[in-house]
């Protein structure tokens with residue numbers, strides 16, 4: 001394990017302390033960054049990045065929406081992610097690829113559209129929402145903050161500025177004594193948590209809001225959909241009302257950071273009997289089974305980090 005954190009920054013692996021950007025960076029003033037969160041798991045096949053290709057596709061797509069010209073090819077960033085894990089000697093990790101507008105003038109319209117900084121920052125992250133939550137579940141509220149409305153700031157792009165909304169949602173939740181908040185969209189229907197997608201189980205059917213519902217189309221969401229269908233569950237992408245949350249037999253969150261986390265209470269109302277339910281348990285088992293070989297990776301989601 002290396003002593004200093006090694007970060008891939010603008011084309012090379014460097015010590016964290018050497019990675020500096022200008023205080024005039026456009027992204028600092030206007031939120032013009034796009035990023036990803038990717039997990040590397042310790043697996044039966046050695047350290048593997050999970051769905052790195054899919055994350056990087058979204059990364060490039062988010063950049064294109066904001067006309068951020070990527071300075072490195074898909075393949076170069078893919079290899080840089082793997083090299084960053086290896087350079088830090090990690091068996092498991094969380095990776096944060098980020099591309100943002102740097103020092104290109106103080107106007108909203110960048111003086112030079114081509115000034116882009118690119119980094120891959122690694123971290124060691126355990127369970128995001130706290131110890132034991134994968135079994136016990138979390139208590140959440142419905143936020144008084146709505147998610148961004150369609151045709152305002154696209155919720156489907158993973159851009160830095162979107163996280164002002166996430167910050168307000170999670171901060172309000174914490175202030176009110178909850179672990180996380182679920183936001184409704186401008187139409188009053190369920191969208192997502194501050195950093196996770198929502199799944200509701202009723203009478204054995206699994207429901208999740210469609211990607212048009214002011215949500216980020218989560219990679220873990222897609223993983224849960226495919227695994228649940230593989231397990232034989234009926235899974236429907238459809239609008240969900242606030243009261244459907246309260247009436248649910250089970251609810252779970254999906255996200256790279258939260259993985260698959262049960263929700264045990266919404267607005268103080270117990271979901272089911274307040275314990276992790278059978279459907280959540282089955283999807284969770286299938287998910288974690290990918291990393292120890294119990295679930296066959298028929299989709300090619302595990303990408304070995306490799307050796308130097």
Ligand code: PMP
Nearest residue numbers: 195196197216218219220255256
């Ligand atoms: N919604 C939001 C707002 C998020 O930040 C995230 C985390 N990236 C997700 C959903 C889940 O997406 P993923 O499964 O790709 O991590």
